[in-house]
Amino acid sequence: MTDNPRIGKDVIESLTLGMYEDCRFIYREYIQNSADQVDKAVAEGLINAGEDEIHITISPEERCIIIEDNATGISSDKVIPILRNIAHSTKKRGEDKGFRGIGRLGGLGYCSKLIFETSYVDEEVKSIMTWDADLLKQIINDRNNSEEAVDVLARVTDTITKKEAADKHYFKVILKNVTSDELLNVERVKNYLSMVAPVDISSQFYYRHQINEFARKNGLKVDIYNIYINGEQIYKPYTPGIYEDNQGGKKKVDDILGVDFLLSKDDNGNIIYWGWYSLSRLKGQMKQKNIARGIRLRKENIQIGDEEICKKFFANTSDQRFSFYYFGEIHAISKDLIPNSRRDYFGENAALASFEKSVKQNFLKLRELCYDASDINKNLKIIAKKEEIEEKIKQKESYFSTKEKEDLQQQLEDYKRKSDEARKQLERKKQKIEETDSSLKKIIDNLTPKAEQKDDDPFKSVPPKPGGQETTDKTKFRTDSPTYSRFSKAERKLIGRIYASIANAIPDERQRDALIKVIEEDLTR
Template identity: 40%
Template sequence: MAFIGKNVIENLTTAMYEDLRIIYREYIQNSADSIDRAVRDGIITRDEAKIDIDINARKRYISVMDNAAGIPYEQFVKIMSSIADSTKDRGEDKGFRGIGRLGGISSCETLIFSCSAPGEAVLSICKWDAKRVREILVDKTQNPSAAELVDMVTEFSQKEYDEDTHFFKVELIGVEKTSEELLQKDKVMNYLRSVAPIPYATGFIFKSKIADFASEHGFTIDEYQVFVCGERIFKPYTTKLYEPTSNGQKKAYDEIVDIAFKIFPENSDKPLAWMWYGISKFEKQIPSINPMRGIRLRKSNIQIGNENTFSAHDFYFETRGCLYFVGEVFAIDEDLIPNARRDYFNLNDTCREFERLLHPLFYDRFKTIYHYANDYKKALQKQQEFQTSQSDYQQKVTTGGFLNADDKQAHETKLESQEKAAEKATKQITMRDQKGKDDEVLSRVYQALRDKYPVKSTPAKLKPLKEATKGQEYMSQKLSKFSKKEQKTISRIYSILRAILPMDTANMVINKIQEELSK
C-alpha cells in the first residue's frame, strides 16, 4: 500500500500561498458555493445571503462566516476530515479540490470550523491544533502519514443548538506574528475588493451597461454581499483615472468615456469567455494609485492572479501594454479550470484555445489602440503649439513686444518650423479619422482626445500674417523719451538678459525694466 507522507499536508498549507491573504479568498469561495446551494434549495434568498468577516487585531482573531446551509451533522466528520477529496462539482462549484479550508493552518495557533444545518438542533465543531501541525512538519523525528497527522491534530465535537439557525464559520485563533498582514483590516479590504466575487461600486456608471450585456447574452456575474468588520465591500472601479501629486494627493488625468465588449469566440452557442474593457484617451500607463488597473481574469467572478496575469503569460506585444487598460475577462467554459494557486488555468486543450482566441485582441488590437491614441494626441498638440505661437506672435506685433529685428526673426523661424509640423499633423489626423470612422473604439478615443486638446480651426498660414505686420515697433522704440542710440543700447541689454537667463525670468526682468523706464 502506498504511503502518503506528512509533507503533503505542508504542500497544501504552509507552502501553498505566496500571499497569506489568499486564505480569505479561499474561505469566501467556499461560502459562495454554500450560498449557491442554499439558494437553489430555497433555504435563503440571494438578497438574504451574506458573508461576514471579522478581524480583531488586538485579540489576534479572525472569523469568516456565512448564513448558508452549513453541513448536516451526520456528514460533518467525514467531510471535514477528508483532504483533497471534495464532493463539489468542477463544472458548477467555485472550489472543488477540498484543500482551501486548510489555508489558515499556516497562520494561527488554532483553526476552528463550526456549523449548523437547517432544521438540526446540532452545532458541529472541528478543531485543528494548527501550531502542532507546524511543529510536526518540521520535526524530523516524527514521520506520520498524512492521514495519521490529520487524526493527531484534529478534534471533533457536537452540542445542542438552535434548530432555526444555519451557518458555517471559520475561526483563526491566535494569529501568528509572522502573519500580521491578515490582521491589517485596510489591506485585507483592498485585497478582497480586487479578488472577491462582489458587485461593482455604486459610483461606477458603466456597471448597468455590463449587467445588461451579460443578461442579453445569457452570462451570469456571480455577486455576493461580503462584509469586513461590518462594512460592505465593492469592486472599486471608477470612471476617473488618477495620478499622484507632489503633495501626496491625487488628481484625475484621464477618464473612461465608454466600454467595449468582446465574446470568445464571437459566433458560438458555447463561448469560452467574454470581457469588457474601458475606452479612455490612453495617455499613459495607468499609475498604481488606481487599484483596478489592468485587465483582470476572473472565473465565477473570483479573480485569478492579478493585474499582470495576462502579461505574465505573454498575451501582450509589449509588457507595458497591460497597464494601459482597465477591464475584466470572465472565463465561462467548465474546462477552464483555475489551478491550485489560482494564478492561472490548468494547461489543457481548452486553455490553449482560450489563449489562441484572446491573442489577436491583446497582442495586436490593444497595441494599435494605445499607439494610435498617442500619435493622434501628439498631432493635436502640434496643431495647438502652432496656434499658440501664432497668437503670441500677433500679440507681440500688435503691442511692440519684440526686442529687436533679430528677436522677431527668431520667432518667425520657430513659427515656420511649427507650421510644417502642424501641416503634417493635420494630414495625420485626417488620415486617422478616415480610417477610424467605422471603428467605434478608435472613433471614441479620437473624440475624447479632441475634447481635451481642442483646435479652434485649421491653423492660418504664416506668410500672410508676416506681410500684414511689417513696420511695427519693438519694445525699446516705445521708450520715446530716450534717444535712438539709447533705445538701441536698451535693446541690446534686453537681448543679453534673454540669452543668459531662463526665459520666464528674463521676460519678467525685461518687463519690469520696461515698466520703470516708461514712467
C-alpha cells in the same frame, strides 16, 4: 508482498502551509467556499437570491480574523469527514468554485488556532472544530518525527458541539493570534478583495449598466455576492477617470470615454469567454494609484492570477506594456477552463490552447488601438503646441530684443506647417478608424479637434490696408515700459542688450524670466 503506500506528514505542509505566495489568498479561498454554499442555500430555498451575506471582521488589536456566511452550514455528522480531511472534496469540477478540498486550511500558516464553527438548519447544535496550528507546525518541523499525515491530522484537531437554535444555518472561520500584519491591514485587504472577490461593479462607474446589459442580452450570468469588510460592503473599484499621485492625493489625467466588448464561441456556438475593456485617450500606462488597472482574468467572477495575468496575451514582449493602458475583465465560461490549485492560471488542456489563441487575436486589436491612439495623441500635441505659441504671442506685452520676436515668429511658422500636416494625418486616421472595426470609432470625436482652422495671425494688430498692404505696430521692447522712464535712451538700450544676452544664454523661459525680473526690480527700485 509489498507494503501499503504511506503518506508522510510533510504532504500537509505542501497542501496547506506552502501552497501560495500571497498570504491574502486565504480570504479568497474562504469567500470561494462561502459562495458555493450560498448557491446551494438559494437552490434549497434557505435564503432568497440577494439575501446572502459574507462578513469579514478584521481586528488588528486582537489579531483576530472572522469570516462568516449565512449559507447552508454543515450538518454535525459531516463536520469531521468534510473539515478534517484534506483534498477529499465532494464538490464538482467545472461547476463549483472550489473543488480540491485544500483551500480552507490555508489559514493554518498564519495563526495559532484555526477554528471552524458551523450550524445546519433544523439541528439544535453547532459544531466547533479547532485546529492547533502551532502544534501542526511543531510536528512538521520536527525532523525526528515520522508520523503519517492522517495521524497528524487527528492529533492537531479537536471537535465539540454546543447548543444552537434550530433555525440557524451558517459557517464561520476564526483565525486567532494572526501572525501576518498584511492580513490585518484592513485597507490593503479591501483593495485586494475588491478586485479578487465575486462582487458587483461600483455604481460610480458609469458603464456598469452597459456591461450588465451586454451580459443579459447574451444570456450570461455574473456571480455576485454581498461581501462586507468590517461592516462596509465592497465593490469592484472601477472609476470614470484615470488618476496619478498628487502630493498624497490623486489627480485625474484622463477620462474613461466608454467600454467595448469581447466574446468568443466554439464551433458548437457555446461561449468560451466574454469580457469588456475601457476606452480612453490611451495616453499611457495607468499608474498604481488606479487599483483596477489592467485587464483581469476571472472564472465564476473570481479573479485568476493578478493584475499582470493578461500581459502574456500580447504577442510581443514590447507590447505587454499596453496591458496597463486599459482596465477590464475576461470571464472564462467554458467548463473545461479549470483553475489550477494555486488559482494563478488554468490547468493545461486543449480548451486552454483554444482559449489562448482566441484571446491573443483580440489583443491584437487592443495593440492596434494603442498605436492608433499614440499617433492621434502625437498629432494633438503638435496642434496644441501651435495654439500655445499663438496664445503666448497674444499675451506678450514686450520683447527683450528683435531676435526674440523673430525667433518666436519663426517658431510659430514652423508649428503652423506641422499643425496643418497633423490635422491632415488626423483626418486620414479618422477615416481609417471609421472604415474598420475599431473600438476608437466610439470615442474618435473625443480624441480629435474640430477640422476648422483659425486664420488669425497673433502678430497682426490691425486689419490690412486697402491694396493688400498690412500695417503692424512697432515692436515694443521691455525697456520701453514707463518703469524705465528715468533711464536715458542709451541706458535703456544697454539694459535691453543685457536682457537679450540673458535670453540667448538661458533657454529655459521660466529661469530666464525669473532672473530678468530680479534684475529689473533692482534697477527700478
